[in-house]
Amino acid sequence: MALDEYKPQKGGTEYDPEKTEFTFVGTRPDRPDGLDKVTGRAKFGADMSAPGMLHAAIVRSPHAHARIVKIDTSKAEAMKGVKAVVTRADFADDIPFKPGMGGELWNVLENVMAGEKALYDGHAVAAVAATSALEARDAAKLIEVEYEVLPHVTDVDKAMAPDAPVIRAGTRDRSVPEGFNENVVRYHESGHGDVESGFAEADLVIEDHFKTEATHQGYIEPHACLAMLGNDGKGELWCCTQGHWNVQKLCAALVGIEQSQLRVTASEIGGGFGGKTAVFIEPVALALSRKANRPVKLVMSRSEVFRATGPTASTSMDIKIGMKKDGTITAAQGTFRLQGGAFPGAPCEFTAMCAFAPYALENVHQVGYDVMTNRPKQAAYRAPGSPMAAFAVESVIDELCKQLDLDPIEVRLKNASKEGTKASYGPRFQRIGLVETLEAAKAHPHYSAPLKPGQGRGISCGFWFNHGGETSVTLAMSEDGSAQLMVGTPDIGGSRASMALMAAEELGIPYENIRVTIADTASLGYNEVSHGSRVTYASGLATIQAARDTVRKLKKRAADKWGIDEDAVYWEDGYAKPSGPNAGEFEPMHISKICAKMGATGGPIVGHYEATPEGAGVSFATHIVDAEVDPETGKTSVVRYTVVQDAGKAIHPTYVEGQYQGGAAQGIGWALNEEYIYGEDGRLQNSVFLDYRIPVASDLPMIDTVIVEVPNPGHPYGVRGVGETSICPPLAAIANAVSAAAGARLRELPMSPPRILAALEKQANG
């Protein structure tokens, strides 16, 4: 979810409380693309080839901050097999620079290919296409770039200091108060009540400082694309992306062609988690292809993925919370400083707005700073901004509970946001399920299970807004009564199955009779990126509505055949039926019979739906973690993990569980191991998986899940997005477990062995 898109969401398609019995929804069939994905024939980004295809490589800056004095491409161009070289001069020159997020297109271009300055280690400065991948890589080494190295900064607090080198003057927008370094480019402030009087009412006030390092989404598939662009301004692009219409829009603008003339097809996508919502290599491949007049394939190496794409913002946070002896929170205040690399856009407002959302507070105040540094442009990562806030806030609440000798779940229940609560970020909550997740966690055997010596238990709540967004779906009937469903949101984790289940539910035909296709940009109206946990909610809602549109048309054909009014026909289990004795006596007509005759009875039967649904229900989770800390090595093991989360309505419960487990696992990595490590020279020191270690199978326990279903009033079946909320509680839940196990509070992520040992030593020395 991009920053400028958020608004309090209401309305949407009403939930039908009468609809509690489902035939297909809630079952667990095999996914429609299962066979392709277990046999190796599913085509991901790098799996496509074209006749006459060239391979490309990108030249990247080795400096964190440097003026580009000169780029000499002559040696590369003279090399045998080289067909094209591009630099910034080969991209659109009419995209304006504007302060803040207003110049986002300029920022995208500047990130895709550096202009006057290289802004981070790994920033693209030139690219080359040649007849083989090896030749392209050799040619890239022949491109000579002369740099004038500039002072750099990579830490958020240092970047805010008055004497820090300024990344780009003129970027800050008008929200930023006077007196800050120009690297502070956006400012957010929100809340209500009077926190000072709230703190005065408290029996205990704790104020603490927290830091989190940047982490990478860590999708296993590097960015990859295959591009063809002619000098007639018509192009074809195949790429792994979370949103191909967004790719179409951005690429067309960056290479200066009409949007509709670029057809983008989304490959199967090997993970995204928010990191594949932007463009990086796609415009470069298009520019190279235009110059060479041949198809160009461009695939990132893992090191390029780490250096130049995706990481989260890193943070520096101050939290102050006041609590009465009975557990009532009297006031809460947070300051959240986020660095998002050399561009504006770190989600400081999301961090601030999510921080205290689980709690009904009379006095709350939050401030966010978006800060630029010499690092890659941050990208969304699963509930962008929220997990860090939860880490800080839920750590302080845990400490308050400990010092006041209160049960952490009881305290959270006492203060929990409910329907009608004025949220810390402004609007009043509609129906939400936080209390239900806390009650389920309290009742779960995990919460009362005995701990072994050296182990500690932590809990945390988490919150995410969820999102709707522009959505377009088409459902076309075939003559045999089977259905082709076209959706525009790439299937990242089983969404074809959820869509087929919802279509089957409405049409009343078997799940297997529905073929779900992820349509290309030329075959469907605009679809927003698969982000904001929106797919099962928004594409699902559109699928239901497109199926209902189809059913209306099917009923009309039956009504015409029977010579009765279409209102006198109802639809049940795949049959058109006369609605009662007054409608007349007719044999129910099966969908296959209606479709067999559709050519002669009015033409093809196609249902569709286009909308921007705004009823994405917010979602909450509560996690329970048991951790064991080895005081000798500082290594932490997660020994038991339970996720409790509100799904609204689980369409395919197995894939909902999968989202819960995957979010928890990514959170475990973020909490314990993963971090961007920059050297004094501003270069990323751990740009391979060996050094940036994500959780492996032997690091993790089984991850237990509890699906709570409190219906979302904005979806016909009550669906809430489930993808993102699952990564919000783990950082804090693990930190609380580690603190309980180690007897020392960890305030900095990751809680890697050196940090744990330092905390233990500090504790021992008083």
Next chain:
Amino acid sequence: MSKIHVTTTVNGDEVEFLCDSRETLLDVLRDRLNLTGAKEGCGTGDCGACSVEVDGRLVCSCLMLGAEAEGKSIATVEGIAEGEELHPLQKKFIEYAALQCGICTPGILVAAKNLLERNPDPTETEVRYWLAGNLCRCTGYDKIIRAVMDTAKDMREAS
């Protein structure tokens, strides 16, 4: 530069190819033999997405040169199913939703099959350590481990 001529066996079929001395076995499989089932997730042997069997031994094909395949027998994910009949692991992975995005799945299936051929009755810990070289970012491994354990159980009962 002249290329190297290599004769090898892939999924039971004899194949010949010419490759550059710098090309990895993974490059050859994907770009010369059009077997794109094995994936390149890292190119440094850390992620296991390119796992194949070479003479029955599990290897990262990104860490082996194409030229080294001379005279060897290579098995990839494309050869796991027998005709239209999926391997029990493939069936179980679909049934258990042991994949989300599916990019790590080919490598994990090759690795898991290799494990079960060596050890038909692995403990959970043995499965977790055997698959520790295969990164999955989507699932948290829970459903993968269950799928492998339950396949092993089914195969033991069937034999």
